[in-house]
Amino acid sequence: MTTNETAPLAHTVPNACHRLSVSRTTLYELIARGEIRHFKAGTRTLIPEEELRNYIAKQLAQSQEGKD
DSSP, rough: OOOTSOOOOOOEOOOOOHHTTTOHHHHHHHHHTTTSEOOOOOTTTEEEHHHOOOHHHHHHHHHHHHHH
């Protein structure tokens, strides 16, 4: 089991894709549109865990707005 202390703070692109269940292309499109922020560590692109959670929260909020 992963606890908050051992959970990664940032994810590689393949891991972030897996976490969001989206393709690599979709993830890079979200990054290009500014919907998900990222940073570089050397040549690696990393996405903070908080960005993934924020993206999901925004999508849920927009989904609820459409139902009202």
